[in-house]
Amino acid sequence: MANEYAQNTTMRSPLGRVRGLGSAKGGTHHWWMQRVTSMALLPLTIWFALAAASLAGASYVETVAWIGRPWNAVLLLVTIGLTFHHLASGVQVILEDYANQEWVKLGGILAVKAICVLLALASALAVLKIAV
Amino acid sequence: MSIMQDSREATMAGRRSDGSPVKRPLSPHLQVYDMLQLTSALSISGRITGIAWSVGILLMVWWLVAAAAGPAAFAQVQWFMSSWLGLLGLFGLTAAAWFHTLNGVRHLAWDAGYGYQIQDTYRTGRWVLIGTAVATVLTWLIAIIAWA
Numbered sequence: 001m002a003n004e005y006a007q008n009t010t011m012r013s014p015l016g017r018v019r020g021l022g023s024a025k026g027g028t029h030h031w032w033m034q035r036v037t038s039m040a041l042l043p044l045t046i047w048f049a050l051a052a053a054s055l056a057g058a059s060y061v062e063t064v065a066w067i068g069r070p071w072n073a074v075l076l077l078v079t080i081g082l083t084f085h086h087l088a089s090g091v092q093v094i095l096e097d098y099a100n101q102e103w104v105k106l107g108g109i110l111a112v113k114a115i116c117v118l119l120a121l122a123s124a125l126a127v128l129k130i131a132v
Numbered sequence: 133m134s135i136m137q138d139s140r141e142a143t144m145a146g147r148r149s150d151g152s153p154v155k156r157p158l159s160p161h162l163q164v165y166d167m168l169q170l171t172s173a174l175s176i177s178g179r180i181t182g183i184a185w186s187v188g189i190l191l192m193v194w195w196l197v198a199a200a201a202g203p204a205a206f207a208q209v210q211w212f213m214s215s216w217l218g219l220l221g222l223f224g225l226t227a228a229a230w231f232h233t234l235n236g237v238r239h240l241a242w243d244a245g246y247g248y249q250i251q252d253t254y255r256t257g258r259w260v261l262i263g264t265a266v267a268t269v270l271t272w273l274i275a276i277i278a279w280a
Contacts (some may be wrong), residue, residue, distance in 0.1 A: 035243060038236050045233055049226070053271050057214075057279035060206045064199050076196075087186045094179060123193050126200035 030089060037086040044079045064130055073131035077124055084120035088113050174257045178235045181228040188225035223272065230267040234260045 051072070055063055066072055091112045099105035136142065146156045165172055191213070198205040212218045238256050241247050247256055 035240065038240065042233065042237070045229070049229065049271055050274060053275040054278045056275035060199070060203045060210075063206070067196070067199055083189060087182075087189065090182050091186060094183070119190075119193050123196045126196040129200040 030092075034086065034089050034093075037082045037089070041079070041082050041086060044075060044082065047075060048079055067127060068131045070131065073127050076127045080120055080123045080127070084116040088116040170257050171253050174235060174260065178232060178239070181232040181235075184228040185225065185232055188221070188228065191222070191225070223268075226271050227264060227268045230271070231260065231264040234263045234267070 092109050095105055095108045143158055144155050146154050146158050148154050195209050198209045238260055
């Protein structure tokens with residue numbers, strides 16, 4: 001190539017590269033938090049799946065009593081928080097990969113995060129209302 | 133880099149982190165990939181089941197909020213979840229969730245640096261499929277026994 005300078009120049013400083021800061025500044029942290037939440041969700045999801053399955057056909061009173069038990073409520077709250085964190089970061093990656101227009105990508109990510117915050121708060125409030 | 137003679141070279145035009153060009157294979161694209169081979173089918177299924185679970189989580193939100201709202205609201209959730217549509221949705225959600233979970237464990241092993249041999253990726257892929265079937269059936273056995 002004729003332009004040797006353009007070929008080998010980068011806008012990123014050597015310090016920025018050493019610190020692993022990509023264009024989005026937090027790519028490594030985002031990737032890592034997806035793994036952390038997935039590891040935490042592994043036992044929580046198995047617990048919730050088995051609990052939900054054994055609550056099949058349970059009455060309103062039985063279900064509310066189960067949700068209201070202190071440890072169940074605590075584990076439910078943690079599961080809700082981690083699930084929506086993991087969900088939002090996963091959908092964000094999918095939108096970043098497949099959305100071609102910038103406004104669709106940014107708008108989609110912001111909308112998903114807003115919906116996740118609202119649903120997580122609604123779920124957590126429901127658990128707290130029953131348990132407290 | 134010289135002028136490309138073959139369009140397939142476009143999938144080899146990568147860049148190092150300092151911006152200098154390098155000839156190496158890039159991430160696979162749909163048009164050059166056989167999506168029906170086990171490895172790529174499971175790969176995209178990981179994302180599809182993630183999206184399915186994201187939608188299915190609405191059932192958990194509805195279930196919790198209705199339980200907090202009172203017996204009348206809870207009766208509506210119970211009615212939906214015991215309807216044919218609800219049961220079908222829950223069954224699909226169970227299978228999708230188990231697949232995403234087990235395939236996620238496979239991904240964590242890759243992240244830790246294990247299982248990159250081609251025959252290993254196929255073997256662990258088959259484990260994920262078998263595990264999904266077994267876990268889904270077991271979950272529903274528990275549900276059916278609890279219900280009965």
